[in-house]
Amino acid sequence: MIVPAVLSFSHALVRQAIDEGGIAVDATTGNGHDTQFLAECVGPAGKVYAFDIQQEALARTKQRLNERGIANRVALIHAGHHEMDQYLPVEIRGKLQAVMFNLGYLPHGDPTVITRPETTLPALETATVWLTPGGVLSVVLYTGHPGGPEEAEHVLQWAQSLPPKTFQVMHYQLLNRQQAPSLVLVEKRKQAA
Numbered sequence: 001m002i003v004p005a006v007l008s009f010s011h012a013l014v015r016q017a018i019d020e021g022g023i024a025v026d027a028t029t030g031n032g033h034d035t036q037f038l039a040e041c042v043g044p045a046g047k048v049y050a051f052d053i054q055q056e057a058l059a060r061t062k063q064r065l066n067e068r069g070i071a072n073r074v075a076l077i078h079a080g081h082h083e084m085d086q087y088l089p090v091e092i093r094g095k096l097q098a099v100m101f102n103l104g105y106l107p108h109g110d111p112t113v114i115t116r117p118e119t120t121l122p123a124l125e126t127a128t129v130w131l132t133p134g135g136v137l138s139v140v141l142y143t144g145h146p147g148g149p150e151e152a153e154h155v156l157q158w159a160q161s162l163p164p165k166t167f168q169v170m171h172y173q174l175l176n177r178q179q180a181p182s183l184v185l186v187e188k189r190k191q192a193a
């Protein structure tokens with residue numbers, strides 16, 4: 001297929017921002033697919049910080065990483081992403097090459113535990129500060145669960161308000177599939193435009 005699926009498109013774009021030995025954050029660890037992806041991108045010399053409010057998600061991710069022998073590249077953090085700056089080492093502020101958000105609820109978990117705009121938006125704002133110039137922030141939005149459309153609307157409004165001198169922002173969406181996920185990608189410019 002020529003038209004990419006949202007998740008694989010996000011990976012294709014994020015991969016371009018990450019070097020071997022780089023540093024990245026998974027802000028919504030869930031079942032660990034994105035954490036694994038980031039850990040593979042940064043390689044053995046890199047580091048991924050992965051946040052989730054559910055111990056169950058972190059346990060599933062730990063198992064996934066252990067099975068692949070890459071757990072030592074990842075710090076699993078049982079905390080909300082809006083508390084990111086209390087958990088990340090201060091020396092990596094402004095050095096993150098990628099931050100990934102995959103909003104909504106944990107697949108095969110409790111569907112009532114969802115990401116919420118009141119914590120998602122502060123976390124996105126913090127992420128833009130911790131990104132390195134040339135780094136990217138990816139946000140996958142879902143509208144098929146209660147609260148999803150409102151959260152997606154908040155994120156889109158926030159993304160549209162980012163200053164174009166500092167950030168390039170895109171929104172990728174399949175137009176003919178109702179409730180398909182969509183992708184917001186924010187690139188922090190290397191030089192102000």
Ligand SMILES: C[S@@+](CC[C@H](N)C(=O)[O-])C[C@H]1O[C@@H](n2cnc3c(N)ncnc32)[C@H](O)[C@@H]1O
Nearest residue numbers: 028029030031032033034052053080081102106
């Ligand atoms: C759609 S899942 C993420 C899927 C994951 N990226 C993957 O690759 O499997 C969303 C996750 O966000 C988590 N979550 C909800 N609110 C959160 C918050 N404030 N901070 C961090 N994680 C949160 C949920 O517990 C859930 O595991």
